[in-house]
Amino acid sequence: MKEGEVVMFVYKINAAMTVAAIKMIYQATAFDKDLTVPRLATMLAHIPLTVSAWQGKQLIGFARYLTDFEYSAYLSDLAVLPAYQRQGIGRHLLKIGCDYLGCRVTIALRAAPTAKTYYPQVGFTACDHLFRLPRAIQLPVNKLPSITVTAQAKISGQQLAQIFQAAGLRRPVHDLGRLQRMLNNATFIYTAWQGTELVGIARGFTDGAYVGYIADLAVAKSFQRQGIGRQLLAQIRRDLGPQISLLLLAASEAMTYYPQLSFQQDANGFTQLRQW
Structure with missing residues (x-):
């Protein structure tokens, strides 16, 4: 050859x-x-x-x-x-x-x-925005007063658009069909609620054996700094198990947030960015 x-x-x-x-x-x-x-x-x-x-x-x-x-x-x-x-x-x-x-x-x-x-x-x-939670690190799962975190709730593309807007995340919020497909094709979706109000979401993918990738972590601005994001990530870590390494791309404003949750900035990250 x-x-x-x-x-x-x-x-x-x-x-x-x-x-x-x-x-x-x-x-x-x-x-x-x-x-x-x-x-x-x-x-x-x-x-x-x-x-x-x-x-x-x-x-x-x-x-x-x-x-x-x-x-x-x-x-x-x-x-x-x-x-x-x-x-x-x-x-x-x-x-x-x-x-x-x-x-x-x-x-x-x-x-x-x-x-x-x-x-x-x-x-x-x-x-330099790639962060990783190694397999050996666990996050404590603590109940939050008046907040329910679940992996069982079904939400719509409209609800996803609303939580993205409430959190200030740049996402295609005017393309509800695309948002619905983002939900449909996710491996896991964890949502946080105060009563019937959706106040946070974590969405991502896993192969069930080695790696999980968190595509979105969004908490409404009026509910931030209450531990909701931490709780969403902790329940993902608990449910996926210690054999899974978790990774995510952090927004610029969240670069100091993830190290507080034991995520490690990875020096070997690369991206090919979307055009729209």
Whole structure:
């Protein structure tokens, strides 16, 4: 096989991949994962978007995304077998994924330290707004007076627009269809209520095995500084379990907030920003 022969590879979106094939690639690329079959199977069952590269019937690389297909995405893995690296396969996997998600979605990722020079070459920009809550850190769950936090409530795109506006978050609040799809495609939605009034929300995605990404954390301004955001995050952490690492992109005004909740600013964050 000659270097640069990318034409011999086939790229597929959401093609079936086996646990054995995924595990082989993780092992070959020294990914830091607990590679038990149940966790890998859970991961594969809960990924909304994968792009894979094949040589014949052999899986040689893949990218997997957690996303709502409307506003936010997290690239949780990009892996190519060592024998096939430096042939443009990773670049093709990223381009296909980015094209599929389109210009409406911001893609965030946490690069391996050895890959920090790679992602700027493929359209990503270094970002210091990525924060991570490591698996080992738990957040205390404390009941708040007069506030109920639940993962069971169903809300509408109109309600989501209202809480975004009340919190001062820049979101596509005039596109209710898009907001509804953001809700429909989320893995988890936690809401905070005072009586029947929606006062806070946390929305995001998880593969159920390794990583969770918080796409939105919004609390109405009149209810801020009461611990509601902390409570939303604490219940997500509790329910997802200690095996999940939580990540998020912080707004500029929240850069000092997340370290107070044990989130660590990550030096390896990259983004490709949405255009609208």
